[in-house]
Amino acid sequence: MDLAQRRPPRLLLKWLIPLAAALLSAGVFFSVPLFTAPYVIILMTSILMYIILSVSWTVFCAPSQYFSLGIAAFFGVGIYTYTLLKDALPWAPFPLLLVAAGIGSSILAFFVGLTTLRIKGMYFAIFTFGLSELLRHFVMWWEVNMTGTVGRWIAIVEDIVVYRYMAALAVITVLAAYLLRRSRYGLALRTIGDAESASEHVGVNASAVKIAVFAASCFFTGAAGALIATRWTYIDADFAFDPIRNMFTIMMSLFGGMDILVGPILGAVAIGTISDVVLARLPQVSRLLLGLLLVAVVLFIPQGLAGLFTNLKWSHVKDRVLAKLRGRHDG
Amino acid sequence: MAERVPILNGDHVTRMFGGLAAVSDVSFCLFEGEILGLIGPNGAGKTTLFNLISGAMPVTKGSFLFKGKEITRMSISHRCHLGIARTFQTGKLFPSMTVSENVFIAALFGKADGKSDAQARRETLELLHFVGLSEKARQPARGLTLAAQRRLEIARALATHPTVLLLDEVLAGLTPIEVAQGVDLIRSIRARGVSILMVEHIMKAVMGLSDRIVVLHHGEKIAEGSPNEISTSQTVLDVYFGEAL
Numbered sequence: 001m002d003l004a005q006r007r008p009p010r011l012l013l014k015w016l017i018p019l020a021a022a023l024l025s026a027g028v029f030f031s032v033p034l035f036t037a038p039y040v041i042i043l044m045t046s047i048l049m050y051i052i053l054s055v056s057w058t059v060f061c062a063p064s065q066y067f068s069l070g071i072a073a074f075f076g077v078g079i080y081t082y083t084l085l086k087d088a089l090p091w092a093p094f095p096l097l098l099v100a101a102g103i104g105s106s107i108l109a110f111f112v113g114l115t116t117l118r119i120k121g122m123y124f125a126i127f128t129f130g131l132s133e134l135l136r137h138f139v140m141w142w143e144v145n146m147t148g149t150v151g152r153w154i155a156i157v158e159d160i161v162v163y164r165y166m167a168a169l170a171v172i173t174v175l176a177a178y179l180l181r182r183s184r185y186g187l188a189l190r191t192i193g194d195a196e197s198a199s200e201h202v203g204v205n206a207s208a209v210k211i212a213v214f215a216a217s218c219f220f221t222g223a224a225g226a227l228i229a230t231r232w233t234y235i236d237a238d239f240a241f242d243p244i245r246n247m248f249t250i251m252m253s254l255f256g257g258m259d260i261l262v263g264p265i266l267g268a269v270a271i272g273t274i275s276d277v278v279l280a281r282l283p284q285v286s287r288l289l290l291g292l293l294l295v296a297v298v299l300f301i302p303q304g305l306a307g308l309f310t311n312l313k314w315s316h317v318k319d320r321v322l323a324k325l326r327g328r329h330d331g
Numbered sequence: 332m333a334e335r336v337p338i339l340n341g342d343h344v345t346r347m348f349g350g351l352a353a354v355s356d357v358s359f360c361l362f363e364g365e366i367l368g369l370i371g372p373n374g375a376g377k378t379t380l381f382n383l384i385s386g387a388m389p390v391t392k393g394s395f396l397f398k399g400k401e402i403t404r405m406s407i408s409h410r411c412h413l414g415i416a417r418t419f420q421t422g423k424l425f426p427s428m429t430v431s432e433n434v435f436i437a438a439l440f441g442k443a444d445g446k447s448d449a450q451a452r453r454e455t456l457e458l459l460h461f462v463g464l465s466e467k468a469r470q471p472a473r474g475l476t477l478a479a480q481r482r483l484e485i486a487r488a489l490a491t492h493p494t495v496l497l498l499d500e501v502l503a504g505l506t507p508i509e510v511a512q513g514v515d516l517i518r519s520i521r522a523r524g525v526s527i528l529m530v531e532h533i534m535k536a537v538m539g540l541s542d543r544i545v546v547l548h549h550g551e552k553i554a555e556g557s558p559n560e561i562s563t564s565q566t567v568l569d570v571y572f573g574e575a576l
Contacts, residue, residue, distance in 0.1 A: 004468075187436050190427060197423060198425065203411040203443075
């Protein structure tokens with residue numbers, strides 16, 4: 001896709017395609033539970049959650065080349081924002097609390113961005129990883145010493161309801177990522193990853209773009225956290241800020257491929273399904289196998305599944321088929 | 332030149348790196364419509380001075396006036412919006428983007444007032460044509476020849492609608508034919524009404540193009556004058572060829 005060459009899209013094209021895709025996927029997601037077993041609904045909910053985490057992670061990290069290892073931090077902050085607000089305002093409608101949880105994570109991301117996005121590459125990764133761990137220990141300390149408890153009860157929400165909200169949130173996340181990638185701010189984010197110093201010199205306010213997109217992307221991470229937590233009935237800091245979510249999200253994004261939007265979606269579906277199956281059959285070695293898979297991906301398909309497909313060059317296949325058809329007509 | 336309106340002034344500009352003065356007490360003035368050459372041996376502080384003017388580095392002492400306005404503490408992007416653009420000696424294109432996207436992004440963000448995508452696209456096409464890269468518009472910026480990279484850097488800088496353009500060795504490493512074409516290009520940029528400050532090592536080009544020349548040595552300004560005066564200045568000859576015995 002060449003944004004500079006793109007013809008000004010007709011209004012119809014610009015909005016109709018994403019809207020149709022969103023409606024179609026929403027329709028599929030909403031109707032699937034009518035025909036399937038409860039187990040499938042739970043599996044699909046967690047796959048949808050990982051679609052949200054990996055898409056919102058890639059949308060910032062891939063173009064900007066600032067790699068956040070703080071997914072667990074924003075995820076956990078979403079959970080705790082939700083829980084605390086739910087206790088304080090039991091009458092508040094569920095969707096409003098989810099939005100508030102997302103905003104809680106965005107606010108944290110805003111301040112993290114303000115203080116650390118001036119730090120280059122590796123230091124940003126280490127800082128955000130440290131932040132997850134710091135928050136995990138801080139929340140644990142706070143609960144034990146200040147509230148006198150270890151964890152909290154969460155009012156359980158029906159699986160099917162969680163599923164529907166997760167599907168809706170996933171559609172919104174993908175749509176937002178799609179629109180960002182096509183916008184001038186998506187392009188600006190790529191200049192930051194390519195040559196940050198040059199990006200300022202063409203007039204991009206790099207800090208503002210980085211902070212805004214980072215904070216916005218963390219909204220979805222936090223909201224997804226709050227949503228999935230309503231399925232757990234009980235939360236504690238170790239579970240809410242579990243760093244395994246960093247690993248899963250990044251692995252899915254790498255496996256699927258980070259260069260195009262469907263990459264992280266493919267990755268979340270593939271690894272989400274594989275890990276579930278492996279976990280059920282071979283619980284002792286599941287993480288070992290996932291680790292091996294990650295190593296294999298990095299070594300052999302660094303562009304991920306999506307990269308494999310685009311390298312096949314669909315256009316070549318199409319050309320060949322068309323040529324054959326034409327040949328038959330001519331002959 | 333009949334009326335000489337100063338557009339960019341450096342006033343006693345100093346930049347220290349630890350105890351070393353990379354640029355030391357340099358004052359200069361760029362007039363409207365002028366090409367000012369900046370020469371000096373390697374390590375003389377030319378690129379550092381560019382970094383100070385464009386805002387990539389803060390000054391230790393001194394100040395800059397752009398169109399009479401103090402810009403010394405402004406951010407890089409703010410200076411760009413006001414009308415200062417540059418190219419990079421080491422080449423800093425956006426390699427993952429296409430040639431036209433490299434220019435397009437600068438057209439979109441180069442000025443503070445938001446521009447429509449359509450307008451930015453028109454300007455991109457015009458500039459690619461101007462620097463002679465229309466054919467390569469859809470290619471990725473990585474993999475361009477050196478000469479094409481330099482042209483793209485120039486087009487990208489011009490897309491921000493600068494009044495002052497800083498050219499950092501855009502001719503270095505090019506073949507003689509490419510240098511000649513580059514010289515023509517720089518002349519036609521000036522014809523667009525852009526004032527140019529250029530660092531260049533190729534003496535024939537810089538002497539031919541510049542209205543005036545400033546010579547830096549060890550961070551200090553040691554000479555200033557017309558190309559003719561500079562090429563006959565004993566101080567300058569001493570710096571370049573060593574002192575006569």
